[in-house]
Amino acid sequence: MESSGVDADVVIAGAGPTGLMLACELRLAGADVLIVERLAGRTGESRAGGMHSRTLEVLDQRGILDRFLAIGDAQPVGHFSGLYLEFDESESRHPYPLMILQADIERLLEEWAVELGVRFQWSAEVTGIAQDDSGVSVELGTAPAATRTVRARYLVGCDGGRSAVRKLSGIDFPGTPATMTALIGDVELPELTEDYVWVRRCPTGDWSAIAFEPGWYRVIASEYDRVAGRDEPVTFEQLRASLIRLAGTDFGMTGPRWVSRFSDAARQAAQYRAGRVLLAGDAAHIHFPAGGQGLNMGVQDAVNLGWKLAAVVTGRAPESLLDTYHSERHPVGEQVLHNTRAQSALARPGPHTDALRDVFSTLMESDDVNRRLRGMLTALTVRYPVDGDHPLAGRRVPDADLKTAEGDTCVYELLHAARPVLVTLNGITEVAAAADGWADRVELVDATSEDDYWFVPDLDEIPAPAALLIRPDGHVAWAAADGDPIDRPALRAALTTWLGPARQP
Numbered sequence: 001m002e003s004s005g006v007d008a009d010v011v012i013a014g015a016g017p018t019g020l021m022l023a024c025e026l027r028l029a030g031a032d033v034l035i036v037e038r039l040a041g042r043t044g045e046s047r048a049g050g051m052h053s054r055t056l057e058v059l060d061q062r063g064i065l066d067r068f069l070a071i072g073d074a075q076p077v078g079h080f081s082g083l084y085l086e087f088d089e090s091e092s093r094h095p096y097p098l099m100i101l102q103a104d105i106e107r108l109l110e111e112w113a114v115e116l117g118v119r120f121q122w123s124a125e126v127t128g129i130a131q132d133d134s135g136v137s138v139e140l141g142t143a144p145a146a147t148r149t150v151r152a153r154y155l156v157g158c159d160g161g162r163s164a165v166r167k168l169s170g171i172d173f174p175g176t177p178a179t180m181t182a183l184i185g186d187v188e189l190p191e192l193t194e195d196y197v198w199v200r201r202c203p204t205g206d207w208s209a210i211a212f213e214p215g216w217y218r219v220i221a222s223e224y225d226r227v228a229g230r231d232e233p234v235t236f237e238q239l240r241a242s243l244i245r246l247a248g249t250d251f252g253m254t255g256p257r258w259v260s261r262f263s264d265a266a267r268q269a270a271q272y273r274a275g276r277v278l279l280a281g282d283a284a285h286i287h288f289p290a291g292g293q294g295l296n297m298g299v300q301d302a303v304n305l306g307w308k309l310a311a312v313v314t315g316r317a318p319e320s321l322l323d324t325y326h327s328e329r330h331p332v333g334e335q336v337l338h339n340t341r342a343q344s345a346l347a348r349p350g351p352h353t354d355a356l357r358d359v360f361s362t363l364m365e366s367d368d369v370n371r372r373l374r375g376m377l378t379a380l381t382v383r384y385p386v387d388g389d390h391p392l393a394g395r396r397v398p399d400a401d402l403k404t405a406e407g408d409t410c411v412y413e414l415l416h417a418a419r420p421v422l423v424t425l426n427g428i429t430e431v432a433a434a435a436d437g438w439a440d441r442v443e444l445v446d447a448t449s450e451d452d453y454w455f456v457p458d459l460d461e462i463p464a465p466a467a468l469l470i471r472p473d474g475h476v477a478w479a480a481a482d483g484d485p486i487d488r489p490a491l492r493a494a495l496t497t498w499l500g501p502a503r504q505p
C-alpha cells in the first residue's frame with residue numbers, strides 16, 4: 001500500500017481494448033493506474049477485426065496511430081448489415097475502416113500502456129467490491145488461491161459483457177434477448193477457392209469466409225432458427241455442422257485456432273456510474289457485432305472518461321465532472337444498440353427481408369443516406385450536449401492544418417499530451433486573457449488556419465472559427481465564430497464546467 005492508503009488512484013478491471021486505452025488516457029493525465037486481469041496473459045484470440053475512422057483519429061490525437069497503420073490494411077468500403085457503404089475523403093484524414101486483428105490492437109495498446117507506466121496484475125479476477133466515502137476495496141480471487149484486496153479511489157469495470165463489476169455494483173443491464181446464433185472461427189478451408197466470400201444469404205441464415213491472414217479464414221455461420229443456451233459450450237464440430245447446413249459443404253475445414261459464438265442480444269447498463277464505480281466498453285453495452293462498432297465504442301468510452309477521471313483523482317476538477325461521462329456516452333451507446341438492432345433485422349433470412357434489402361441498398365445509393373449511415377458507424381458525427389450555438393460545440397474537432405510560431409502543425413498534434421487546448425486563430429489574443437485563471441490546466445496555442453473553411457462530416461464546410469477550447473478527447477467545449485465578439489463569460493463558463501473553477505495565477 002502507498003502512504004495515501006490506496007494501491008492506485010484507479011483500478012481498472014480487464015485488460016481488453018477498453019481497459020488498456022483507459023489506462024493510457026489516465027496515465028497521460030497524471031493518474032496512477034493498476035489493471036487487474038482475470039487471465040494469466042494474452043490469448044492471441046481476436047473477435048474484432050477492424051477499427052473505424054473516429055478510433056483511428058483518437059489514436060492519431062495521441063501520436064500513436066502509425067503503429068496501427070503499419071500492420072493494418074485500409075479497406076476501400078465499409079458495410080451496413082452487409083450492404084456496402086462508401087467513404088468520403090473530406091470527412092477525415094482516415095476515411096476508411098482499418099482491417100486489423102483485435103489481438104494486434106491489444107498488443108499495441110499494452111505496449112503503449114507499459115511505456116506510460118501502467119501497472120498490471122494478471123491472474124487477478126475481481127470477485128468482490130466494497131465502496132465507501134474515500135474509495136473502493138476490490139477483492140481479487142484466483143481460484144484456488146486465497147483472495148486479496150486492493151484499494152483505489154475509483155474502480156472502472158472494463159471487464160466485458162458479463163462484467164462482474166457491473167453485477168457486484170448492482171447496475172441493471174436491460175435490453176433485448178438473443179433471437180439468433182452465430183458461430184465464428186479462424187480455420188483453414190483447403191477446398192475454398194476464393195479469398196473473400198462476403199455474406200452469402202441462405203434459407204435459414206448466412207455465412208461468410210474472409211482470409212484475414214494467408215491460409216487462415218475467419219468463418220462466420222449465422223442461423224436464425226435457433227438460439228444457443230448462454231453457457232452452452234462452443235465447439236469446432238458445431239461450427240462445421242452449421243457451415244454444412246448453410247453452405248452445403250465444410251470446404252474441408254481443419255485446424256481451428258479459435259471458435260466462439262455471438263448473438264444479437266442487445267443490452268445497456270442503466271447507469272455508467274454508481275458512486276466510485278464506473279463501467280466502460282462491453283461491460284456497459286453489448287450488441288450484434290454488425291458494422292464492427294463494439295471495440296471502437298469501448299475505446300471511445302475510454303477516451304471520454306480518462307481525462308475526466310484523471311482530473312478528479314488528481315484534484316484538478318470536481319467530482320461532478322464524472323456525471324458527464326454517463327450523460328455523454330449513454331446516448332451514444334443507445335444509438336449503437338439501435339443501429340445494430342436495425343442491422344440484425346435486415347440480416348434475417350427470407351423473401352421479405354430480401355426485398356427489404358433490395359429497397360435499402362437502392363436507398364444507400366443516395367449520398368445523403370450513405371453519409372448518414374457512415375456517420376453512425378464511424379462515430380464521426382457524435383455530438384455531445386455542450387453549451388453554445390457554434391456549429392462545432394460538442395462535435396469532434398476536425399484535424400485542420402495550422403501554422404504557429406514554431407512551424408506547421410495540425411489540430412490533432414496539439415492533443416498528443418491529452419491536455420485541454422485553447423487555440424486562438426487569426427490573431428485573437430483577448431481569449432488568452434479571459435482564460436487567466438486556468439493557465440495551469442490549459443495549453444494556450446496561438447495559430448493561424450491554413451484553410452478558410454473546415455469540413456464537418458454532418459454539416460459540410462463551415463468557416464474556420466476564431467478560437468476554440470478543445471477537450472483532451474478532441475471534442476469542442478467552446479468556439480467563437482470569426483468576426484463575432486468573443487463572449488468572455490461563455491468561455492469562462494466552459495472552462496469552469498470542463499476544467500474546474502478558476503485559480504489565482
Ligand SMILES: Cc1cc2nc3c(=O)[nH]c(=O)nc-3n(C[C@H](O)[C@H](O)[C@H](O)COP(=O)(O)OP(=O)(O)OC[C@H]3O[C@@H](n4cnc5c(N)ncnc54)[C@H](O)[C@@H]3O)c2cc1C
Pocket residue numbers: 013014015016017018019036037038039047048049050051102124125126127158159160161163164165184261262280281282283289291292293294295296297298
Ligand atoms: C464476432 C465478433 C466480431 C467483432 N468485430 C468487431 C469489429 O470489427 N469492430 C469492433 O469495434 N468490435 C467488434 N466486436 C466487438 C469487440 O470484440 C468488443 O466490443 C470488444 O472486445 C470490447 O472490448 P472490452 O475491452 O470492453 O471488453 P473485452 O474485450 O471483453 O475485455 C474484457 C477483459 O476483462 C477481463 N475480465 C473479465 N472478467 C473479469 C474480472 N472479473 N476480473 C478481471 N478481469 C476480468 C477479460 O478476461 C478480458 O480480458 C466483435 C465482436 C464479436 C463477437
